Amino acid sequence: MRKGLVVALGLSFAASVALAHTGVKNMTVMKRMEAMQSMGDSTKVLGQMAKGERTFNAETARAAALAIARHAAETPVLFEERAEDPKDEAKPVIWEQFEDFATKSEKLEKVAMRLAGSVESVDDVRAGLGEIGAACKACHEVYRE
Numbered sequence: 472m473r474k475g476l477v478v479a480l481g482l483s484f485a486a487s488v489a490l491a492h493t494g495v496k497n498m499t500v501m502k503r504m505e506a507m508q509s510m511g512d513s514t515k516v517l518g519q520m521a522k523g524e525r526t527f528n529a530e531t532a533r534a535a536a537l538a539i540a541r542h543a544a545e546t547p548v549l550f551e552e553r554a555e556d557p558k559d560e561a562k563p564v565i566w567e568q569f570e571d572f573a574t575k576s577e578k579l580e581k582v583a584m585r586l587a588g589s590v591e592s593v594d595d596v597r598a599g600l601g602e603i604g605a606a607c608k609a610c611h612e613v614y615r616e
């Protein structure tokens with residue numbers, strides 16, 4: 472019992488530290504931001520390869536593209552609930568035309584999967600990254616502040 476309480480306090484402390492990091496209080500908003508940030512990290516890996524700042528490695532490129540595809544598949548689920556936070560950058564119009572929002576996410580999933588399934592050279596990374604970047608932008612333009 473005592474131990475359980477200590478563990479619970481420890482967990483809530485860890486959670487509040489994570490929240491203090493960005494100032495986001497709503498857990499649903501936090502989760503979707505984390506998924507976006509993770510997508511940003513994977514895109515960065517591809518970007519570094521495309522620019523020659525990182526040695527091309529097909530396995531690493533495939534893993535990054537797969538991670539993007541996985542997060543893209545998850546995006547509509549993460550945004551399904553209309554959660555708000557003073558720090559969020561999601562435009563309310565998402566929930567007025569959720570189908571289009573989901574379609575834009577599917578588009579990203581598709582191009583990321585295609586890259587994951589075909590990448591063999593740095594030129595493939597460059598081409599795939601162009602498509603991925605366009606898919607990120609297509610959604611952000613309309614749905615992100």
Ligand code: HEC
Nearest residue numbers: 504507508510511514559560561575576579607610614615
């Ligand atoms: C279907 C729409 C959609 C797609 C596709 C999309 N995003 Fe986002 N992104 C959003 C929305 C909406 C927000 C704002 C979320 C919020 O503040 O709650 C966001 C926020 C972000 C953020 C800021 C996260 C934070 O901590 O505040 C990053 C980074 C990001 N996106 C990167 C990407 C990258 C990289 C891609 C492509 C690989 C991508 N996004 C594709 C909708 C999308």
